[in-house]
Amino acid sequence: MTDTTAPAGAKSARPSFSLRFSARDLTNVAIFAVLMIVVTYAIGMLGILSPLVWLAAVPVSVLVNGIVFMLFLTRVKHAGMVTLLGVVVALFYLLTGNTIFSTIGIIVLAALAEVVLWVGGYRSRWAAIWSYTIFALSFFTPFLPLVFDRENYLQSPSFSRMGEEYVAGADALATLPVLGVLALAIGVAGFLGALLGSAMLRKHFVRAGLA
Amino acid sequence: MPEIAAAAVARRGLDPRSKILLVLLVSLAVMSPGGLLFVPAGVVLAIALALSERAWSRIVVIPVAAVVMYLLGWVLPLLWTNPVVTVVAIGCGYLIRFVAAFGVGAHLIATTSPTQLSAALHAWRLPRAISVTLAVMLRFFPVVAAESAAVLDAMRLRGLAGATGLARHPILSMERFTVPMIAASLRASEDLSASAILRGLGSRHVPVSLDPPRFGWPDLMLVLALATVAAASLLLPNPLTTVIA
Numbered sequence: 364m365t366d367t368t369a370p371a372g373a374k375s376a377r378p379s380f381s382l383r384f385s386a387r388d389l390t391n392v393a394i395f396a397v398l399m400i401v402v403t404y405a406i407g408m409l410g411i412l413s414p415l416v417w418l419a420a421v422p423v424s425v426l427v428n429g430i431v432f433m434l435f436l437t438r439v440k441h442a443g444m445v446t447l448l449g450v451v452v453a454l455f456y457l458l459t460g461n462t463i464f465s466t467i468g469i470i471v472l473a474a475l476a477e478v479v480l481w482v483g484g485y486r487s488r489w490a491a492i493w494s495y496t497i498f499a500l501s502f503f504t505p506f507l508p509l510v511f512d513r514e515n516y517l518q519s520p521s522f523s524r525m526g527e528e529y530v531a532g533a534d535a536l537a538t539l540p541v542l543g544v545l546a547l548a549i550g551v552a553g554f555l556g557a558l559l560g561s562a563m564l565r566k567h568f569v570r571a572g573l574a
Numbered sequence: 575m576p577e578i579a580a581a582a583v584a585r586r587g588l589d590p591r592s593k594i595l596l597v598l599l600v601s602l603a604v605m606s607p608g609g610l611l612f613v614p615a616g617v618v619l620a621i622a623l624a625l626s627e628r629a630w631s632r633i634v635v636i637p638v639a640a641v642v643m644y645l646l647g648w649v650l651p652l653l654w655t656n657p658v659v660t661v662v663a664i665g666c667g668y669l670i671r672f673v674a675a676f677g678v679g680a681h682l683i684a685t686t687s688p689t690q691l692s693a694a695l696h697a698w699r700l701p702r703a704i705s706v707t708l709a710v711m712l713r714f715f716p717v718v719a720a721e722s723a724a725v726l727d728a729m730r731l732r733g734l735a736g737a738t739g740l741a742r743h744p745i746l747s748m749e750r751f752t753v754p755m756i757a758a759s760l761r762a763s764e765d766l767s768a769s770a771i772l773r774g775l776g777s778r779h780v781p782v783s784l785d786p787p788r789f790g791w792p793d794l795m796l797v798l799a800l801a802t803v804a805a806a807s808l809l810l811p812n813p814l815t816t817v818i819a
Contacts, residue, residue, distance in 0.1 A: 384703045386775045390767035393710035398756060401718045427748050451707045458597050459679035462605040567753050573760055
């Protein structure tokens with residue numbers, strides 16, 4: 364692979380498309396990936412109460428992860444780090460039982476977020492905010508099986524007992540529009556989360572010397 | 575971490591590579607369309623793995639979660655027809671897949687040390703950036719968990735933790751939890767990454783593992799067990815896909 368001979372401490376002031384990660388870059392990506400996963404799971408734990416709370420918890424974790432992501436962007440020194448973050452988060456979720464749809468979706472969205480960031484020269488605040496809005500859509504990817512595999516759910520025993528018109532009603536009302544609303548809510552939460560994150564950055568982390 | 579390495583040598587479990595393959599296989603089987611067929615087999619496998627490492631909490635939690643999902647998703651809609659019950663049932667039909675996949679994944683996370691993981695990923699010729707990052711992540715999880723627990727303790731001491739506070743000021747209580755948690759974790763990670771770089775994390779030489787991944791008899795037993803549960807889930811009647819009359 365191209366990055367087997369990464370020199371330790373290679374730091375370029377100008378963002379470039381080199382994929383030479385220094386050891387410091389890799390540990391930075393790792394710690395922020397862990398923070399994102401822990402925040403997501405900590406808020407997702409609320410979903411154990413009931414699946415309805417579980418749906419509502421997703422936009423909340425998008426909002427809170429905005430803080431983590433915006434802080435991460437202050438440490439991005441060169442191209443590829445956001446994509447790498449997406450790849451390792453996706454692989455971790457794959458190993459803890461997520462769908463392959465979700466894994467591919469997270470990686471693609473992270474690469475798109477990276478492109479937006481690159482267009483903004485890696486230092487633009489608004490590019491960072493839009494970048495997180497795109498990345499936040501990756502929180503919708505675990506629901507993709509509900510979109511592709513809907514017949515299977517609607518034909519499940521619990522459903523078929525409800526009668527035909529009920530299944531038809533649920534098919535029309537309860538699935539795709541609800542999922543669309545959820546996707547929209549996640550997008551809006553991503554934008555708000557990015558704003559919250561940059562506000563938190565100014566309020567706490569710059570002052571503490573961490574940003 | 576000499577004690578972890580010593581324990582790994584003393585009681586060898588599965589090869590890390592077969593654990594990773596097992597998790598991928600189970601999550602692909604369970605999450606794919608029609609995957610409910612394999613959920614009972616996955617749950618049995620997850621319980622057996624938890625038994626093999628004597629993880630008592632998981633031995634209790636996995637079956638209880640599976641039974642609760644089954645009762646809410648399959649039995650309750652028969653007894654009580656109600657829109658809310660249906661929504662809960664759909665959610666549980668989705669979540670029961672996660673019980674199986676997560677139970678098997680938890681075994682991988684709990685029993686694989688960062689060095690074992692990076693040796694396994696290196697044996698697969700994965701790009702170094704990805705394998706090193708994944709191994710470092712595995713090392714950071716306990717750190718972040720410890721810092722979160724400390725922040726929660728401090729909040730409890732000041733009477734800030736609790737459901738009422740979270741309901742009344744959601745943004746404020748999220749800020750009070752996440753900001754110190756992130757700051758403390760970042761400070762701890764600075765020390766950890768400095769020590770990792772000192773021990774040659776960024777060097778161009780490939781480290782040699784003291785405990786190289788080897789396939790052994792536990793892996794053979796795993797293959798046999800997998801074949802058995804796969805055959806059983808195809809041949810035996812499945813409570814999740816048959817309608818209760």
